[in-house]
């Protein structure tokens with residue numbers, strides 16, 4: 161990082177430099193991100209956004225006017241805002257056989273128009289991965305089989321979203337989740353060949369020493385596909401007790417019993433709090449809109465929590481996380497976008513230096529120190545990435561009112 165920056169200390173600075181950014185565009189980053197339990201680009205965990213993402217799978221019985229779970233979440237999210245004022249969007253990994261029902265397709269379109277992300281969850285929801293145990297019904301698809309499953313769903317979804325408009329930043333369908341999280345090596349080859357950008361099928365974090373401090377951040381696989389791994393939830397902060405990070409698993413079977421409303425909300429909040437204070441690897445919750453639909457009322461799978469309570473858990477969790485200033489609830493594709501160009505938070509929370517506030521303060525010093533100025537180039541927030549330890553300590557002095565630090569003008573020159 162150091163050789164990327166040279167710092168020059170000058171006592172005079174031409175006026176035009178004070179109003180003109182010297183920053184040039186960063187070269188486009190290739191999709192190569194090493195596996196790491198730390199945030200990218202050397203950013204400190206308390207300086208990066210705490211991303212929270214909901215990935216709703218299947219979405220087969222969730223249509224408009226049917227009291228559908230998908231309709232419910234779309235309407236609910238319209239009433240929520242991220243702490244930075246941005247809208248709250250999620251991802252729907254759709255299984256396209258359900259498009260036979262026009263009501264379902266209309267709801268999917270409505271979601272897209274609202275700015276939610278549409279992802280690919282194959283056509284038929286088959287278990288295509290490697291057999292994991294005796295009697296496992298996994299089909300161990302070949303590359304060609306996977307390609308056929310992925311491309312067929314991809315064609316339907318792309319056709320569906322084309323020309324829909326809306327405010328979605330990513331008009332292409334770029335993300336994939338394997339049904340049952342069942343994958344094999346062939347699947348990743350097929351994803352690459354099919355032009356997909358990310359996968360979110362791999363589970364990581366089951367080792368007893370894995371926890372919310374060291375779950376991996378998204379990384380790229382050798383094929384260049386981004387892996388947004390599914391992390392398990394830790395039960396009652398006991399790292400040897402975990403459950404798959406999906407709604408079904410939370411309510412269906414933990415220690416052989418189903419969690420009720422209070423227990424599951426507590427589980428989510430405990431894990432979120434630990435992640436926020438930990439390494440801030442994106443908190444990605446797997447879910448199914450169908451389970452928020454009256455069709456699943458009274459299901460034996462969820463004997464201790466009814467539909468209205470499940471909805472309350474999700475809303476309660478969303479409201480809880482949105483209280484935290486560093487949280488951004490975003491679709492999965494936005495996490496990839498951020499990973500490709502990671503920028504620190506610019507707000508003043510969590511000990512993050514507030515450069516705008518600092519600049520205002522510096523202006524008040526200008527009268528005292530004559531021709532000497534401090535100039536930070538804040539026009540591009542990625543400048544925060546290059547804030548070295550030395551600069552940070554000078555900046556902190558400045559922030560604390562130590563005028564001797566402002567007797568020189570500092571220019572950051574990015575090579």
Ligand SMILES: [Zn+2]
Pocket residue numbers: 217218281285338339340
């Ligand atoms: Zn599924």
